[in-house]
Amino acid sequence: MPLNIVAALAVKEIMEREKLPGTLKLWPGVGEEQLGTKAYYVRAGVFKDVDAVLFAHVSADFNVAAGPGGQSGMVSVEYQFQGESAHAAGAPWRGRSALDAVELMNVGWNFRREGGDQPNVVPQNASVWYFFRETDYDNVMNLWKIGDQMAQGAALMTNTTFTSRVLGSAWAGHFSVPIAEAMHANIKKVGYPQWSEDDKRFAVALQKELKVPVTGLNEQVGEMRQPSTTPSAGGGGGSDDIGDISWNVPTITLRYPANIQAGPGHNWANAIAMATPIAHKGVVAGAKAQAMTLLDLITKPQLVAAAWDYFNNVQTKDTKYKTFLRPTDQPALFLNKRIMDEFRPRMKEQYYNPEKHNTYLEQLGITYPTVRP
Numbered sequence: 001m002p003l004n005i006v007a008a009l010a011v012k013e014i015m016e017r018e019k020l021p022g023t024l025k026l027w028p029g030v031g032e033e034q035l036g037t038k039a040y041y042v043r044a045g046v047f048k049d050v051d052a053v054l055f056a057h058v059s060a061d062f063n064v065a066a067g068p069g070g071q072s073g074m075v076s077v078e079y080q081f082q083g084e085s086a087h088a089a090g091a092p093w094r095g096r097s098a099l100d101a102v103e104l105m106n107v108g109w110n111f112r113r114e115g116g117d118q119p120n121v122v123p124q125n126a127s128v129w130y131f132f133r134e135t136d137y138d139n140v141m142n143l144w145k146i147g148d149q150m151a152q153g154a155a156l157m158t159n160t161t162f163t164s165r166v167l168g169s170a171w172a173g174h175f176s177v178p179i180a181e182a183m184h185a186n187i188k189k190v191g192y193p194q195w196s197e198d199d200k201r202f203a204v205a206l207q208k209e210l211k212v213p214v215t216g217l218n219e220q221v222g223e224m225r226q227p228s229t230t231p232s233a234g235g236g237g238g239s240d241d242i243g244d245i246s247w248n249v250p251t252i253t254l255r256y257p258a259n260i261q262a263g264p265g266h267n268w269a270n271a272i273a274m275a276t277p278i279a280h281k282g283v284v285a286g287a288k289a290q291a292m293t294l295l296d297l298i299t300k301p302q303l304v305a306a307a308w309d310y311f312n313n314v315q316t317k318d319t320k321y322k323t324f325l326r327p328t329d330q331p332a333l334f335l336n337k338r339i340m341d342e343f344r345p346r347m348k349e350q351y352y353n354p355e356k357h358n359t360y361l362e363q364l365g366i367t368y369p370t371v372r373p
């Protein structure tokens with residue numbers, strides 16, 4: 001988000017100075033790892049009158065992808081079984097174990113079992129959470145249908161009932177070739193940040209610590225990833241609900257170099273760069289490329305026209321967007337609530353105070369770079 005805020009502020013200033021017409025909109029990617037909001041944004045019509053969307057994601061690289069491939073579609077579903085509690089020793093025959101239903105469903109999927117909350121009570125309620133992931137809408141829906149059938153079978157075998165709720169969803173992304181080409185040209189103009197010797201030393205030390213190939217920090221802009229010939233040619237990958245937006249308005253994702261090629265993803269090793277000059281320099285470089293591409297879209301109507309031509313006549317020629325969301329599905333606002341209630345007060349104690357410290361590392365009392373001798 002800081003990258004897009006910086007880019008928007010810079011472009012806003014230029015638009016006011018040069019009297020350029022247009023509207024910039026910033027929107028939050030809330031609950032991204034849970035795929036929790038963007039499909040709801042689309043359903044609510046947030047992007048109905050938008051010409052183009054420039055998304056951004058942290059990376060160790062400075063690049064942009066075009067066309068399909070590289071992501072998987074997914075729907076996140078929780079099945080909640082309801083049975084009848086009973087004393088597990090005194091009258092177990094009167095109980096209907098919701099946990100048995102969960103176990104039988106998991107046996108059907110050859111998945112891991114879940115445990116009950118008390119060993120001497122037949123569990124009345126139990127739930128299991130599935131990710132149904134595939135490369136396109138139809139295959140995701142097929143997996144979901146199989147999941148529903150297994151839940152029905154498990155409920156029949158245990159004389160329980162079940163409901164299900166969608167916790168998140170994402171289409172596999174398809175990104176605008178014309179806008180990606182414009183973004184890549186701007187990435188080459190901006191180039192990678194000028195890494196200091198301390199930055200390089202820190203990156204190498206982390207890679208050695210994790211016992212991964214020692215490549216240091218990237219410094220050379222590569223070629224743009226070219227479009228795949230078919231929607232699934234790029235193979236499966238992670239899921240991000242920016243995919244839903246990409247099927248409703250021409251969209252790209254800028255990957256900006258604010259991290260180190262070392263961690264396995266979603267790991268402490270991927271987080272530590274965020275407090276260093278590496279992240280600051282990467283965000284600034286990314287904001288420059290984002291702002292330049294925004295100005296291209298504002299000042300070059302032919303780019304917007306080309307993006308929509310690709311969207312209408314190539315991307316959506318044979319594939320039309322259908323939401324995974326059912327009419328009654330609502331955002332899963334309860335996810336992570338317990339964790340955040342526990343940790344947010346402790347996180348607040350670590351918030352950066354720019355009035356007292358020049359850098360966050362200074363506030364933490366850490367000398368940069370701190371590495372093994």
